[in-house]
Amino acid sequence: MMRAAPWLYLVAAFVFIYLPVGALVLFSFQGGSLPVPPFDGPSLQWYGDILSDDDLTDALRNSLIVAVGSAAVACALGFLAAYALARFVLPGAALMRGLLIAPLTVSYLIVGLGLLMVLQRLGLGLSLWTAGIGHVVINLPLCFAIIYASMGAQQQNAERAARDLGANEAQVILLITAPMLAPAILAAFFLSVTLSWDEFIIAFLLTRFDITLPVEIWSMLRSGLSPRLNAIGSLVFLVSVTAVLLLEILVFRKRA
Amino acid sequence: MTAPVRLDGINHWFGDFQALTDISLDIAAGEYITLLGPSGCGKTTLLSVLGGFVEPSQGTVHIAGQDVTRLSPAKRPTTTMFQDYALFPHMSLRDNVAFGLRMGGMGRAKRHARALDMLALVGLEKDAAKRPHALSGGQRQRVALARALAVEPDVLLLDEPLGALDLKLRRSMQDELKSIQRQVGTTFVHVTHDQEEAMAIADRIVVMNAGRIEDAGPPARVYRDPATLFAAAFMGEMNRIPGINENETTRTAFGKIHNPRMSEGKVTLCLRPEAIHIGKGGFSLGRATVQDAAFFGTHVRAHVTPVAAPDMRLVVHLPPGSIPEPDDVLDLCADHDGLTVFPAEEA
Numbered sequence: 032m033m034r035a036a037p038w039l040y041l042v043a044a045f046v047f048i049y050l051p052v053g054a055l056v057l058f059s060f061q062g063g064s065l066p067v068p069p070f071d072g073p074s075l076q077w078y079g080d081i082l083s084d085d086d087l088t089d090a091l092r093n094s095l096i097v098a099v100g101s102a103a104v105a106c107a108l109g110f111l112a113a114y115a116l117a118r119f120v121l122p123g124a125a126l127m128r129g130l131l132i133a134p135l136t137v138s139y140l141i142v143g144l145g146l147l148m149v150l151q152r153l154g155l156g157l158s159l160w161t162a163g164i165g166h167v168v169i170n171l172p173l174c175f176a177i178i179y180a181s182m183g184a185q186q187q188n189a190e191r192a193a194r195d196l197g198a199n200e201a202q203v204i205l206l207i208t209a210p211m212l213a214p215a216i217l218a219a220f221f222l223s224v225t226l227s228w229d230e231f232i233i234a235f236l237l238t239r240f241d242i243t244l245p246v247e248i249w250s251m252l253r254s255g256l257s258p259r260l261n262a263i264g265s266l267v268f269l270v271s272v273t274a275v276l277l278l279e280i281l282v283f284r285k286r287a
Numbered sequence: 288m289t290a291p292v293r294l295d296g297i298n299h300w301f302g303d304f305q306a307l308t309d310i311s312l313d314i315a316a317g318e319y320i321t322l323l324g325p326s327g328c329g330k331t332t333l334l335s336v337l338g339g340f341v342e343p344s345q346g347t348v349h350i351a352g353q354d355v356t357r358l359s360p361a362k363r364p365t366t367t368m369f370q371d372y373a374l375f376p377h378m379s380l381r382d383n384v385a386f387g388l389r390m391g392g393m394g395r396a397k398r399h400a401r402a403l404d405m406l407a408l409v410g411l412e413k414d415a416a417k418r419p420h421a422l423s424g425g426q427r428q429r430v431a432l433a434r435a436l437a438v439e440p441d442v443l444l445l446d447e448p449l450g451a452l453d454l455k456l457r458r459s460m461q462d463e464l465k466s467i468q469r470q471v472g473t474t475f476v477h478v479t480h481d482q483e484e485a486m487a488i489a490d491r492i493v494v495m496n497a498g499r500i501e502d503a504g505p506p507a508r509v510y511r512d513p514a515t516l517f518a519a520a521f522m523g524e525m526n527r528i529p530g531i532n533e534n535e536t537t538r539t540a541f542g543k544i545h546n547p548r549m550s551e552g553k554v555t556l557c558l559r560p561e562a563i564h565i566g567k568g569g570f571s572l573g574r575a576t577v578q579d580a581a582f583f584g585t586h587v588r589a590h591v592t593p594v595a596a597p598d599m600r601l602v603v604h605l606p607p608g609s610i611p612e613p614d615d616v617l618d619l620c621a622d623h624d625g626l627t628v629f630p631a632e633e634a
Contacts, residue, residue, distance in 0.1 A: 185376075188369055191369070192374075194360050195361065195365075196438060
């Protein structure tokens with residue numbers, strides 16, 4: 032009995048975490064038109080339905096573009112900021128570090144509203160670009176923190192050796208620092224991709240005609256429950272899981 | 288490739304701390320120099336000045352007659368072999384060794400061939416495709432050497448290159464470094480705190496302390512006839528016998544020695560343990576009581592208390608044939624040429 036209790040707790044905890052996702056995925060294969068028990072599948076009709084819906088596939092593509100693009104920009108900027116702050120003695124370095132990380136503590140709603148006001152004052156129209164800018168703003172602190180934390184004396188010595196052997200600053204960064212920090216950079220990249228991929232508030236506030244998937248899902252939700260939503264949700268989940276698995280395989284396996 | 292180096296009037300401050308004081312040194316082309324001293328003596332700072340990683344507050348550095356004081360490391364005809372080797376972990380050994388050539392714009396095929404030649408020089412040509420993490424400490428050290436030499440520097444700077452190796456490997460790498468230096472003819476400047484290592488490889492030892500050069504010369508001269516008390520003590524174990532100089536004669540507890548070189552006043556007489564023998568002749572130390580003795584293979588190291596100076600303890604190296612017992616009494620004397628005299632240090 033004493034031994035069963037911890038296992039029971041473990042199972043309960045996992046059920047609590049994964050039951051909603053499991054139910055979502057299960058009823059995406061529903062045969063009927065309502066995602067509620069009893070289950071009468073499996074059927075792929077809802078997947079066929081959403082994949083032939085141009086609005087949805089456009090939103091899916093938009094989301095991928097924004098996720099990959101904003102993650103790449105956030106990583107590049109975060110890397111350069113980390114390199115500067117780790118390698119050079121700069122006036123006000125502690126303050127700069129603080130200012131770079133501070134946006135992590137600001138809610139997405141505030142970031143989105145602030146950007147919206149700035150963009151409208153500047154007269155820039157809302158588009159995928161503006162949503163991408165919003166995602167760079169929220170992911171940059173994370174990329175900076177991850178990459179900065181992994182910059183150590185080992186790279187610094189290798190960089191010094193490369194300079195001694197005739198490398199210029201760009202060659203040092205491209206051939207030595209970035210490859211040596213590849214695990215941290217990839218981790219930051221995939222994390223940013225997943226965060227941008229299912230981000231709703233900023234994408235909702237900063238897009239207009241071209242919208243990302245979470246915004247599209249939100250607009251579909253207003254017309255009531257349907258297994259279509261389950262199928263989209265499952266696809267979103269699949270992409271996120273793929274990103275995490277890639278991270279695991281590319282980054283953490285290599286280190287072991 | 289090889290070139291002479293001239294350091295002239297180098298002073299350097301880190302904030303208020305003076306790390307280097309009036310360093311002037313001429314190094315001949317193809318010479319193997321070691322900078323020897325305790326940690327914090329400025330030897331690594333001086334190496335950084337040579338390599339271009341530190342720009343000295345005052346003074347100039349000339350390599351091959353050209354003033355390089357303000358040149359960056361990349362533009363100097365020097366390369367450095369760093370203490371932790373600083374190999375590039377994401378590159379194969381071949382790419383590590385070829386890196387400097389690649390930066391110099393050499394074509395792929397040519398630089399790869401040259402990298403393999405350099406790896407062959409250090410006996411690692413079979414491992415060219417491996418990554419540094421697959422190597423032992425001694426092998427990494429060889430790769431670092433090959434990488435630094437691949438660009439044919441005029442001067443190779445070595446920062447405690449053998450510090451991370453175990454004693455046996457260190458002794459064999461010393462011989463190898465020396466023989467590679469003979470083959471390539473490059474000027475080597477090697478920083479170490481190990482005086483045995485310095486004696487084993489250097490053409491000339493530069494003893495440093497507190498940012499100054501205490502002595503510079505061939506190992507035998509620096510060991511047998513050091514310029515300062517510090518150099519004498521740092522080069523090996525030594526007995527210090529206090530004395531007073533008057534009328535060109537040094538008076539000690541063991542009698543007088545003619546000594547025309549020194550000024551009057553308190554002096555310290557230095558005597559290496561191996562300069563002391565059992566028997567008569569030379570400078571007699573009289574009778575001494577053995578405190579303890581230990582067998583070291585090539586000699587027996589004993590602590591003795593001279594009867595003439597009961598509060599003194601001398602270290603003596605005796606022949607390994609017989610080991611004296613504690614409380615044995617020995618008649619001891621010292622060679623005159625094993626004796627050096629310095630002004631006493633102010634306490």
